[in-house]
Amino acid sequence: MKTDTFAQHITNIRQKLTQAPNEPEELRIFLFGKKQGLFSEAASLLRELSPEEKPAAGQKLQELREEMETLLTEAENTPSKTEWLDPTLPAADRPVGRLHPLSQAINEITDIFEKIGFTRVRYPEVEWDHYAFEALNMPSNHPARDEWETFFMNAPEHSQLGKMVLTPHTSNGQVREMERLNSEPPIRMINIGRTYRRQQDVTHTQMFHQFEGLVVDKNITIQHLKGTIDHFAKEFYGPDSKSRIRPFHFKFTEPSFEIDFSCTICKGTGQLNGETCRFCKSGWHEVGGAGMVHPNVLRAGGIDPEKYTGFAFGWGVERTYALRPGLHLDDIRLLFTADPRFLEQF
Ligand code: FA5
Numbered sequence: 001m002k003t004d005t006f007a008q009h010i011t012n013i014r015q016k017l018t019q020a021p022n023e024p025e026e027l028r029i030f031l032f033g034k035k036q037g038l039f040s041e042a043a044s045l046l047r048e049l050s051p052e053e054k055p056a057a058g059q060k061l062q063e064l065r066e067e068m069e070t071l072l073t074e075a076e077n078t079p080s081k082t083e084w085l086d087p088t089l090p091a092a093d094r095p096v097g098r099l100h101p102l103s104q105a106i107n108e109i110t111d112i113f114e115k116i117g118f119t120r121v122r123y124p125e126v127e128w129d130h131y132a133f134e135a136l137n138m139p140s141n142h143p144a145r146d147e148w149e150t151f152f153m154n155a156p157e158h159s160q161l162g163k164m165v166l167t168p169h170t171s172n173g174q175v176r177e178m179e180r181l182n183s184e185p186p187i188r189m190i191n192i193g194r195t196y197r198r199q200q201d202v203t204h205t206q207m208f209h210q211f212e213g214l215v216v217d218k219n220i221t222i223q224h225l226k227g228t229i230d231h232f233a234k235e236f237y238g239p240d241s242k243s244r245i246r247p248f249h250f251k252f253t254e255p256s257f258e259i260d261f262s263c264t265i266c267k268g269t270g271q272l273n274g275e276t277c278r279f280c281k282s283g284w285h286e287v288g289g290a291g292m293v294h295p296n297v298l299r300a301g302g303i304d305p306e307k308y309t310g311f312a313f314g315w316g317v318e319r320t321y322a323l324r325p326g327l328h329l330d331d332i333r334l335l336f337t338a339d340p341r342f343l344e345q346f
Contacts, residue, residue, distance in 0.1 A: 006042050010064055013038075014071065024075040031068055039065055101346040102209060102335055105321040106192050109211050112235045116228070118190040118213065121180075123173040125194050126153060129162030135175040135300035136252035144251045149198040166196035170212035171252060171314055174293070177214055178301025185308050187216040192317065202331040209317035216293065216303060216310030222255075225290060225311035233261050238325060242268055244284065253291025253312060260284035264325040285323050288315030 013027060031038050042061055049057055099107070110120050123131075129140070138144050140162070153164035173191035181187055191212040200206055215224065226245060233241040241264065245257035262268030263280035270276060270283035277283065290313035295305035322329035329335070334342055 006038065006045070009038055010068070013068065024072055027075075028072055031072070039068075098346070100343065102317060102321065104346065105317055106209065106211075108236065109192065109317065109320075110190065112232055113190040113211075113213065116231065118188045121173060121177060121189055121191050122193050123167075123170070123176045123191055125167055125196070127165055127167040127172045128158055129165055130158075130160070131172040131176055132165050132167050132169070134162060135297065136171055137294050137296040137300075138251045142251070151196050151198060167193075168197050169195055169314055170210040171312070173212055174214050174252070174297060174312060175301045178216070178298070178303055183302030185216040185218070185303065185310075187214055187310065189214040200333075202333065203319065205318070205333055205336060207336075208332075210288070210314050211317055211320075212312065212314040214293070214310065214312045216298070216308050218308060220292075220309045220311055222292060222311070225292070225313070228311075229259055229290065229313065236320070237261060237264055237323070240267060245290065248289060248291075250289055250291055252294050252297050253289070254294045256289065256291035258286055259288055259290050259313065259315065260286050261320075261323060264323060285319075287320050287323070288313065290314070 013031065029037065032040075034040060039061070046054060046057055046061065114120060132150070133142075133145055133148075134140065148168035150168045151166040153166070155164040157163050170191045170193050173189065173193075177187055177189045177191070189212070191214070192209065194207055195210045196207050197204070198206065213228065215228070222245075226243075229243045229245070233243040240262075242262040244260050244262075246260065248256045248258040250256040261284070263270070263277055263283055263285055265279045266272045266277035266283060268283040270280065272278070290311065293310035293312050298305040298308060298310065318332040318335055321327070322332050322335075337343075
């Protein structure tokens, strides 16, 4: 680099810096960069000067370096003319996250039962056959097990508890809860968790959620069961909502029932504008099962069925939630799509 080229560069940069440039950091590299910075190159020019010329030129270079450094620092501290901030403008709208509708439903269900004295618990999703079937009065090879369309784990069997399964229902929590409380009622459990079955259509998914109630105490009757179901229906679906129990069969309850809630669209009449209600077709929706705890299940949990009685119910969270007024989801698989356009509605 020639001395006059250097001087020209310095004049240009001085001009640029006094106009507060947008990218002072680029100029800093151009001027002071270690390898190819203007001043590094100028310093190498000094070496070519005679010993008489050197001190004055070195002095001049140092002055210029200081001047440039001052101008650069000023430029760096001056807000750029093109980029300005108006602190009075409203902040940009950011998308706000929220709980998944199923988490909202689970929280609501928990609240409803906790207010009437139930304790929320969780038990394993990967479970032993003993808790999922055997202790529930379904010995191995009993045909009733087929209804649960169970996933079996490819894992070694436990010598006493049997095979490992993905729990097909939250009823696995019944005997576990009795054991947790050392077989000493009163028990008021609400067990909400993930459950798995080999099923897939508009009303069934392979993974779904259930909530299981279990109450064991002295003199517990069907009236307590019906009262609890009615209470839930009114809290979750609204004060006009009704419930009904229909005879059914489960191996772990006796007697057993299926539970229906009145349709929130036709208010349980089965009729809408003079026609059959197309959401329920009958005025009722089935949500799950219930019944009085079978004496063999109480025994499996170490509780004397001569002293204590109990009721239990187990309903699908997705099914129960899909029937909420204004929702009426025809396909529960939508709840698992993770599509924000669907989820943002809740
Ligand atoms: C049971 O699972 C019993 N354990 C319920 C029970 C508990 C009875 C305590 C008595 C005492 P069921 O197989 O009917 O019962 O399932 C109950 C509910 O779970 C169904 O009505 C439905 O709401 C939901 N459900 C079952 N399978 C699926 C599935 N594949 N996808 C979504 N929801 C399901």
